[in-house]
Amino acid sequence: xxxxxxxxxxxxxxxxxxxxxxxxxxxxxxxxxxxxxxxxxxxxxxxxxxxxxxxxxxxxxxxxxxxxxxxxxxxxxxxxxxxxxxxxxxxxxxxxxxxxxxxxxxxxxxxxxxxxxxxxxxxxxxxxxxxxxxxxxxxxxxxxxxxxxxxxxxxxxxxxxxxxxxxxxxxxxxxxxxxxxxxxxxxxxxxxxxxxxxxxxxxxxxxxxxxxxxxxxxxxxxxxxxxxxxxxxxxxxxxxxxxxxxxxxxxxxxxxxxxxxxxxxxxxxxxxxxxxxxxxxxxxxxxxxxxxxxxxxxxxxxxxxxxxxxxxxxxxxxxxxxxxxxxxxxxxxxxxxxxxxxxxxxxxxxxxxxxxxxxxxxxxxxxxxxxxxxxxxxxxxxxxxxxxxxxxxxxxxxxxxxxxxxxxxxxxxxxxxxxxxxxxxxxxxxxxxxxxxxxxxxxxxxxxxxxxxxxxxxxxxxxxxxxxxxxxxxxxxxxxxxxxxxxxxxxxxxxxxxxxxxxxxxxxxxxxxxxxxxxxxxxxxxxxxxxxxxxxxxxxxxxxxxxxxxxxxxxxxxxxxxxxxxxxxxxxxxxxxxxxxxxxxxxxxxxxxxxxxxxxxxx
Numbered sequence: 001x002x003x004x005x006x007x008x009x010x011x012x013x014x015x016x017x018x019x020x021x022x023x024x025x026x027x028x029x030x031x032x033x034x035x036x037x038x039x040x041x042x043x044x045x046x047x048x049x050x051x052x053x054x055x056x057x058x059x060x061x062x063x064x065x066x067x068x069x070x071x072x073x074x075x076x077x078x079x080x081x082x083x084x085x086x087x088x089x090x091x092x093x094x095x096x097x098x099x100x101x102x103x104x105x106x107x108x109x110x111x112x113x114x115x116x117x118x119x120x121x122x123x124x125x126x127x128x129x130x131x132x133x134x135x136x137x138x139x140x141x142x143x144x145x146x147x148x149x150x151x152x153x154x155x156x157x158x159x160x161x162x163x164x165x166x167x168x169x170x171x172x173x174x175x176x177x178x179x180x181x182x183x184x185x186x187x188x189x190x191x192x193x194x195x196x197x198x199x200x201x202x203x204x205x206x207x208x209x210x211x212x213x214x215x216x217x218x219x220x221x222x223x224x225x226x227x228x229x230x231x232x233x234x235x236x237x238x239x240x241x242x243x244x245x246x247x248x249x250x251x252x253x254x255x256x257x258x259x260x261x262x263x264x265x266x267x268x269x270x271x272x273x274x275x276x277x278x279x280x281x282x283x284x285x286x287x288x289x290x291x292x293x294x295x296x297x298x299x300x301x302x303x304x305x306x307x308x309x310x311x312x313x314x315x316x317x318x319x320x321x322x323x324x325x326x327x328x329x330x331x332x333x334x335x336x337x338x339x340x341x342x343x344x345x346x347x348x349x350x351x352x353x354x355x356x357x358x359x360x361x362x363x364x365x366x367x368x369x370x371x372x373x374x375x376x377x378x379x380x381x382x383x384x385x386x387x388x389x390x391x392x393x394x395x396x397x398x399x400x401x402x403x404x405x406x407x408x409x410x411x412x413x414x415x416x417x418x419x420x421x422x423x424x425x426x427x428x429x430x431x432x433x434x435x436x437x438x439x440x441x442x443x444x445x446x447x448x449x450x451x452x453x454x455x456x457x458x459x460x461x462x463x464x465x466x467x468x469x470x471x472x473x474x475x476x477x478x479x480x481x482x483x484x485x486x487x488x489x490x491x492x493x494x495x496x497x498x499x500x501x502x503x504x505x506x507x508x509x510x511x512x513x514x515x516x517x518x519x520x521x522x523x524x525x526x527x528x529x530x531x532x533x534x535x536x537x538x539x540x541x542x543x544x545x546x547x548x549x550x551x552x553x554x555x556x557x558x559x560x561x562x563x564x565x566x567x568x569x570x571x572x573x574x575x576x577x578x579x580x581x582x583x584x585x586x587x588x589x590x591x592x593x594x595x596x597x598x599x600x601x602x603x
Contacts, residue, residue, distance in 0.1 A: 413446025
């Protein structure tokens with residue numbers, strides 16, 4: 001019923017002493033009302049600190065659910081009607097170390113913190129206990145900046161919040177619709193109600209249940225979400241996004257849980273994700289339409305992912321049409337899936353400092369389970385609109401205390417220039433055996449510098465005023481950029497604008513800490529296929545056009561003199577292709593770094 005390898009979880013449980021459920025002082029508990037229109041469970045009844053908690057029969061997602069808000073330590077009591085002599089029960093994830101007691105048809109235990117738990121009793125439906133923190137500062141329905149949905153059923157359709165608004169789903173609210181926001185800032189979606197996108201999020205139309213596109217300062221907290229037939233949520237080209245204490249449920253083939261595409265400073269935490277596709281689908285889609293962005297500082301923390309279907313517990317890929325992914329961490333997460341950690345890097349992103357920490361994987365595919373599969377190759381998801389046909393690279397891949405219960409671990413690079421480099425397995429086990437050497441994993445010739453149980457060196461920090469090209473946000477006139485390894489360049493890599501004619505440009509967006517005069521230098525690579533370019537700062541040309549052609553690869557730091565910035569903040573340093581030497585085979589521009597040094601007397 002729950003897949004292979006779960007039987008070891010079931011252990012006989014001790015009988016509770018009379019009155020043990022009241023040994024601790026009762027802490028605050030607020031039950032979340034039943035979801036309107038959803039049948040009540042006939043399999044379970046639940047009390048928390050003696051209060052009845054509604055149990056929803058959500059069999060369409062293969063779960064029954066009970067939600068409540070809590071603070072401090074609480075006592076949970078689960079009754080199974082008709083049962084008189086329960087023998088086995090498991091409450092997972094195991095990391096919570098729940099101690100069970102059983103008497104007749106009742107199971108009791110203590111919860112110390114809001115958590116997402118799954119109760120497994122043989123012959124009974126899975127029960128998800130969805131505990132969230134107590135709500136504070138509940139918004140007013142009379143506030144003009146609040147889109148308020150009170151208890152009951154609402155036919156909302158497409159909800160389009162404006163900048164500065166809060167969308168509030170009160171406990172007991174069922175909102176039928178989806179959320180779509182573009183180019184907004186400071187938007188919050190919160191509450192303890194449920195957003196049901198079953199009739200609005202449609203695979204044929206690729207309409208997402210929750211979409212934030214080119215947005216900033218976004219919070220989604222506490223609500224339930226029920227999927228239609230397409231991705232449950234997507235955060236696209238957005239920054240400073242927080243997703244917390246959600247419970248998301250989808251079962252159809254394309255019901256990804258929480259997807260990101262081109263984000264900065266993103267965090268998803270304390271969520272329960274039931275999905276029919278990828279629990280986390282983290283990728284970079286369609287550079288021609290969305291731009292080649294840099295995804296950085298994305299964190300997933302304390303998730304429960306129950307993935308059944310054709311997808312993966314979490315997926316980095318397939319489409320990865322971005323210049324750079326870096327500082328990406330998934331930690332303290334429990335995954336039930338036949339393929340738990342999966343990456344098919346099908347395009348050209350450079351992926352750096354990707355970490356998996358304290359991950360527990362329960363394999364549900366039996367002999368076909370693949371706890372970790374990562375590869376760089378061309379597949380059916382690779383770019384097909386002519387923008388760029390190129391593969392990517394991993395540098396700095398860390399598995400730290402990842403536990404698996406069997407199946408193959410495999411890493412497969414593409415070629416010598418597109419590979420896995422600097423890979424760490426620290427404190428990992430598979431099938432109760434340490435992952436301690438190459439004999440415990442599958443690799444090909446394009447996986448290098450694999451280390452086991454060794455310290456991971458800290459990432460290098462650029463000197464003040466030094467802007468590595470590969471880490472700097474850019475704008476182009478839809479010209480591909482590629483990050484690539486080069487030992488002669490600073491930080492071991494550079495970035496190339498794949499220009500094919502005069503008029504192509506790349507503008508680097510650098511943050512200057514203070515106004516004043518700065519010396520400006522740019523280190524470039526000269527090649528037999530390089531073009532000429534004009535360099536400008538905030539629209540003002542500095543020096544005549546420079547010729548980067550050379551008969552063999554050489555490197556030069558070009559001095560562009562002094563630029564004065566009237567204010568601090570983001571400045572635009574632009575390289576525009578003006579032509580090429582008659583001997584050159586092309587127009588490419590290769591940038592190593594940009595350097596701004598305060599001039600004498602600068603503030």
